[in-house]
Amino acid sequence: MEILFWSCLSGGILYAVITVIFGDVISEALDGALDFLSGDTLPWLQPMTLVSAMTIFGGAGLMLSRYTALGTTVVIIMAAMIAIILGIAIYFLYVRPMENSENSTGYSIQELGGKVGEVLVPIPSSGYGEVIVNVGAAGVAGQIAASFDGQEIPMGSKVVVVDVKEGTLLVSKIEL
Structure with missing residues (x-):
């Protein structure tokens, strides 16, 4: 189970690093091929929200399995609940306000x-x-x-x- 948690944690961190360093280059190369992930149909289904929840799941799972005496099933359930709650918080406290603040003063x-x-x-x-x-x-x-x-x-x-x-x-x- 520890492999799953480490994979989620390291995958999320890797995604964040790649996005920060190469985000614009990848966006230009794909030229909108992944626009379906923008969340127009399900607004909370944003890559940032999902990857954040996955990373939180991995980190919470590692901490719960190492520092508590809980069983594997309970650790997975609790880590998933923590990931869902914090993923929702990230969406409402960061992603959604940032979408609403993207007002450009530029014009053509x-x-x-x-x-x-x-x-x-x-x-x-x-x-x-x-x-x-x-x-x-x-x-x-x-x-x-x-x-x-x-x-x-x-x-x-x-x-x-x-x-x-x-x-x-x-x-x-x-x-x-």
Whole structure:
């Protein structure tokens, strides 16, 4: 039984070390092949939660078998209960809060299509100006813009982003 406990403990530790050192490299190499493990269907079924529980099972089993006079069956049951309880605690105290905190303030210029903005620097009929657009969590951003319709757009005008080409927003004036 000690072999099982040592295997679980060392396997979990090895998984943690490999994930910390090579996690990004492995993720790039597999390119989403293991996304089914993300836990969308069963949110508590996360690799971190499962491997943590397995490691805890191994460690608790080793300690219970060495430092108590309990029988093998009782040690396995108690180690499993400890692993389940601490695995649940890890999920609710670490994994779940971390999932909810992953808010990015980054945005792609391609996402700005359809957004409403305001002209900061007047846009000539065949040239460039600047508009300010609300980009969600990132706040507002000033972007280079050109007129989609080929019409001059004065400063302070409300515009809508019709298209994005070569890093330039193509905007059209909207009447409110």
